Amino acid sequence: MADATRGAGRAARRLTHAQGAGRTGLGQLIELTAAHSAGDALVTAALAGTLFKLPVNEARGQVALYLLITMIPFVVVAPFVGPVLDRFRSGRRFVMAGTLFGRGLLCFAMAAAVVSEDAFTIFPAALAVLVLSKAYNVSRAAIMPSVLPADIALVTANARVALFALVSAGVAVPAGAGVSAWLGAEWVLRAAMLLFLFQGVLAVRLPRHVDSPDLEELQDEDDDRPPRWRTMLNVGPVVAESMKANVAIRFYSGFMLFYLLFLVQEKKLPGLAPTVTIGVLALAAGAGGLIGAGVASWVRSHSPQIIVLITLALAAAATVVAAVTFTLWTAVAVALVAAFAQGLGKLALDAIVQREIGEEVRSSTFGVVEAFLQISWVVGGLVGLLLSLFAAGSAGLTVMAVVLAGSLGWLLVRRRVRVQARDARVEAARSAETEPVPQEEAGTRREGPPRQEPGKGGPRKGGSGKEEPRQEAGPRQERRPPAPEDRSGGTTTVIRRDDPPTEKHTKPLTNPHG
Incomplete structure (x- = not known):
C-alpha cells in the first residue's frame, strides 16, 4: 500500500510539473489547489445534512433556504474581498496562506460546536469558511498569468488546475462521508483543520514572483478616468x-x-x-x-x-x-x-x-x-x-x-x-490614412506664418533677419495639409502617414512568457 501510494504521488508530480510547470510555480499551485479542494470536500461531507430524509415538501423549504444562504458569501466577495486582494498584490502568497490558516481555525471551532450541537457557532463558521474558500479561488485565478509557462495556454493551465481539484474532491468526499459515519463529523473537521494548516505553509512557499510588485497608478491626480469600482464593472x-x-x-x-x-x-x-x-x-x-x-x-x-x-x-x-x-x-x-x-x-x-x-x-x-x-x-x-x-x-x-x-x-x-x-x-x-491630396500640394510647405505650438517659442531669426530652422525637442510630427478642391484638373497622388503608431499606455501581463 505504501509503495502504491508513493508511486501514485510520483506520477501525479510528473503530471503537475510537466512542460515547465515545475519551474514557473504552476505545478506547486496545482498541488495546492488540489489539496484545497480536498479540504473543502471534507468540510462538505462533515456538514452534509439529511435534507432528503425529510418529506419532499419540507425538503423544498430547506433547500430554498440553503440556496439563499449560499448567496451571502458571494455578496461579500464581490464588493469587498476582490478590491482588498487587488491592493495586496505584493503579498498574494500571504493572502492565500491567510485564507487557508483561517479555515483551519474555523474547522477546529466547528468540530467543537458539532460535539456540543452549538448551531449558533456552526452556521456562521460554515459561511466564513465558504467566504475564505472563494477568496482563495479569486486569488488563485488572478495569479495564474504570473506562473504560466511559455508552452502552456491559459485555458490549458486552468484545465489542469480544475482537473486535479475535481479528482481530489472526488476522492475526499466518500472518504469524509465514511469517516463521518464511523467516527463522527467532528473527526472529519479535525482532519480538515490539519490539512488546511499544512496548505497554509505550502502557500507561503510558492515562488516569489507570485507576489507582483505594487504597480504605479496609471492615473495622475488630474486624470479624469473613472474610479476603480467603475473600471472593474x-x-x-x-x-x-x-x-x-x-x-x-x-x-x-x-x-x-x-x-x-x-x-x-x-x-x-x-x-x-x-x-x-x-x-x-x-x-x-x-x-x-x-x-x-x-x-x-x-x-x-x-x-x-x-x-x-x-x-x-x-x-x-x-x-x-x-x-x-x-x-x-x-x-x-x-x-x-x-x-x-x-x-x-x-x-x-x-x-x-x-x-x-x-x-x-x-x-x-x-x-x-x-x-x-x-x-x-x-x-x-x-x-x-x-x-x-x-x-x-x-x-x-x-x-x-x-x-x-x-x-x-x-x-x-x-x-x-x-x-x-x-x-x-x-x-x-x-x-483616413489614405486620403487623396492634390499633386501640387504633395511635399510642399504650407505658405503663411509658421504655427506656434503650445509650450514652444516662435521661429528664431538670425542676424540677417532670415528664419533659422527651429530644432524640435521630440520627433517631428508631420501635419497633413487639408485637401482643397482640385480645380485645375491635375492628377492626384496618395500620401500615407509615416508617423509611428501611438504608444498604448497599457500594462503588460506579469509573466513575459504569456
Missing part, C-alpha cells in the same frame, strides 16, 4: 459576452440539478430506485466535469470566446433532444452535458479574464464574475425547485431549452453587431 465587450454566456450556462446547471432531483424524489423519473437514480445522476455530473476539464486542456489552439459559445449551443441542443424524448437516460445525458458545459465554459471565461483584464483590477473582476455566476446558479435552482411542483419532465426541459436558445441567439446577434462596428471603424481608419 466596465470589463469590455469580450469579457462581458463570455460572462453573459456563462451566466446562462450556470442558470441551466442550477435548474437541472434541483429540477431532476425533485423529479426523482417524487418518482416522476421511473426506471430505477430513487437512490440508485440519484447516484447515476451524480456520477454523470462528475464525469461531465472531468470531461470538460480534459477537453479544455486539449483545445489550447482555439479561441476561448468561441469555446464559450459552443458550450452554450451544446447545452441548448442537448436540452431540446431531452425535451422531445424524455427518459431516465436522456435525463442522465442532460446532467452530464450541464456539468460539462459549466466546467468548460468557466475555464474559458477564466482565461479570457486573465488575458483581457489588467492586473490592477483582476481580483476585483474575478470577484464580480464569481458573484454573478453564483447568483445565476441560485436563481436557476430556485426556478427548478418551483417548476418541479407544476411541470413534469418534458415541460420543464422545454422551458429551459427556450431560455438557452434565446440566450444563444441574443449573444450571436450582439456579437455580429459588435464585429460589424469594429470592421467599420477599421475601414474608416484606413480611409
Whole structure:
C-alpha cells in the first residue's frame, strides 16, 4: 500500500510539473489547489445534512433556504474581498496562506460546536469558511498569468488546475462521508483543520514572483478616468459576452440539478430506485466535469470566446433532444452535458479574464464574475425547485431549452453587431490614412506664418533677419495639409502617414512568457 501510494504521488508530480510547470510555480499551485479542494470536500461531507430524509415538501423549504444562504458569501466577495486582494498584490502568497490558516481555525471551532450541537457557532463558521474558500479561488485565478509557462495556454493551465481539484474532491468526499459515519463529523473537521494548516505553509512557499510588485497608478491626480469600482464593472465587450454566456450556462446547471432531483424524489423519473437514480445522476455530473476539464486542456489552439459559445449551443441542443424524448437516460445525458458545459465554459471565461483584464483590477473582476455566476446558479435552482411542483419532465426541459436558445441567439446577434462596428471603424481608419491630396500640394510647405505650438517659442531669426530652422525637442510630427478642391484638373497622388503608431499606455501581463 505504501509503495502504491508513493508511486501514485510520483506520477501525479510528473503530471503537475510537466512542460515547465515545475519551474514557473504552476505545478506547486496545482498541488495546492488540489489539496484545497480536498479540504473543502471534507468540510462538505462533515456538514452534509439529511435534507432528503425529510418529506419532499419540507425538503423544498430547506433547500430554498440553503440556496439563499449560499448567496451571502458571494455578496461579500464581490464588493469587498476582490478590491482588498487587488491592493495586496505584493503579498498574494500571504493572502492565500491567510485564507487557508483561517479555515483551519474555523474547522477546529466547528468540530467543537458539532460535539456540543452549538448551531449558533456552526452556521456562521460554515459561511466564513465558504467566504475564505472563494477568496482563495479569486486569488488563485488572478495569479495564474504570473506562473504560466511559455508552452502552456491559459485555458490549458486552468484545465489542469480544475482537473486535479475535481479528482481530489472526488476522492475526499466518500472518504469524509465514511469517516463521518464511523467516527463522527467532528473527526472529519479535525482532519480538515490539519490539512488546511499544512496548505497554509505550502502557500507561503510558492515562488516569489507570485507576489507582483505594487504597480504605479496609471492615473495622475488630474486624470479624469473613472474610479476603480467603475473600471472593474466596465470589463469590455469580450469579457462581458463570455460572462453573459456563462451566466446562462450556470442558470441551466442550477435548474437541472434541483429540477431532476425533485423529479426523482417524487418518482416522476421511473426506471430505477430513487437512490440508485440519484447516484447515476451524480456520477454523470462528475464525469461531465472531468470531461470538460480534459477537453479544455486539449483545445489550447482555439479561441476561448468561441469555446464559450459552443458550450452554450451544446447545452441548448442537448436540452431540446431531452425535451422531445424524455427518459431516465436522456435525463442522465442532460446532467452530464450541464456539468460539462459549466466546467468548460468557466475555464474559458477564466482565461479570457486573465488575458483581457489588467492586473490592477483582476481580483476585483474575478470577484464580480464569481458573484454573478453564483447568483445565476441560485436563481436557476430556485426556478427548478418551483417548476418541479407544476411541470413534469418534458415541460420543464422545454422551458429551459427556450431560455438557452434565446440566450444563444441574443449573444450571436450582439456579437455580429459588435464585429460589424469594429470592421467599420477599421475601414474608416484606413480611409483616413489614405486620403487623396492634390499633386501640387504633395511635399510642399504650407505658405503663411509658421504655427506656434503650445509650450514652444516662435521661429528664431538670425542676424540677417532670415528664419533659422527651429530644432524640435521630440520627433517631428508631420501635419497633413487639408485637401482643397482640385480645380485645375491635375492628377492626384496618395500620401500615407509615416508617423509611428501611438504608444498604448497599457500594462503588460506579469509573466513575459504569456
